[in-house]
Amino acid sequence: MNYSRNSLERYLHTLEVALAGTSLSEPRPVADMGLNSIQRKRLQRHFSLDPDNLRPAAVLIPIQLTDDSAHIILTQRSEELRHHAGQVSFPGGSREQADNNLAQTALREAHEEIGLDPKQVKILGYLPDYPTVSGFCVTPVVGLVSTGASIRPDDREVTAIHRLPLKQLLGGRCISVKTIEHDRHHYPVKEVKHGGLRIWGATAAMLCMLHDEITVQLAEAPAARALC
Numbered sequence: 001m002n003y004s005r006n007s008l009e010r011y012l013h014t015l016e017v018a019l020a021g022t023s024l025s026e027p028r029p030v031a032d033m034g035l036n037s038i039q040r041k042r043l044q045r046h047f048s049l050d051p052d053n054l055r056p057a058a059v060l061i062p063i064q065l066t067d068d069s070a071h072i073i074l075t076q077r078s079e080e081l082r083h084h085a086g087q088v089s090f091p092g093g094s095r096e097q098a099d100n101n102l103a104q105t106a107l108r109e110a111h112e113e114i115g116l117d118p119k120q121v122k123i124l125g126y127l128p129d130y131p132t133v134s135g136f137c138v139t140p141v142v143g144l145v146s147t148g149a150s151i152r153p154d155d156r157e158v159t160a161i162h163r164l165p166l167k168q169l170l171g172g173r174c175i176s177v178k179t180i181e182h183d184r185h186h187y188p189v190k191e192v193k194h195g196g197l198r199i200w201g202a203t204a205a206m207l208c209m210l211h212d213e214i215t216v217q218l219a220e221a222p223a224a225r226a227l228c
Helices: 005-019 037-044 102-114 166-171 202-220 222-227
Strands: 055-065 070-077 092-094 121-126 136-145 158-165 175-182 185-194 197-200
Touching: 005 055, 005 070, 005 121, 005 136, 005 166, 005 202, 037 185, 055 102, 055 121, 055 202, 070 102, 070 166, 070 202, 092 102, 102 121, 102 136, 102 158, 136 202, 158 166, 158 185, 158 197, 166 202, 175 202, 185 202, 197 202
Parallel strands: 055 136
Antiparallel strands: 055 070, 055 092, 070 158, 121 136, 175 185, 185 197
């Protein structure tokens, strides 16, 4: 399928419409993580999945539109980091006391990790909070990055910048569900592959939520689907 700049802009508009009613106000929606009730209870024995007991954090899901494509910006985390070392993820981290809200957390972390100027990001909205077994409740902040925005990785935290084409995510063929084993039980884990990259866990789950927000909006709004 040929994606012109015009159609990509309309996909982004569709996403903006889908996220228009979202906010940081409590109570925030929480992702189900794809677990059934038995799996959730088993994991609760080892990890707290209650957002009230987790450390608040945020990630920025940066989408940048170029002349003929739109990309989701991802980072390769340094092997020296304490949490999720070496993984492909979104720029983000724990909320700090000075942050006014979790959107500011996401923008601050993106500035620290990839040098992205917060003034070059338009917040489109928020996906459901995602609890992680590493002890965080992560709020995904979806932002549209200005076309000419400068991005440069901080060598202490980021070893590479990756770009996942939005059209590839929307096609759905890069998305799959794998299983991991913990304490002799198996649990579903989302996985997104692009080239030689393997994106899994919370980051892949958030990509899937982004995919769903766009495709559901298109399915429910024939006028929007016709535009794209």
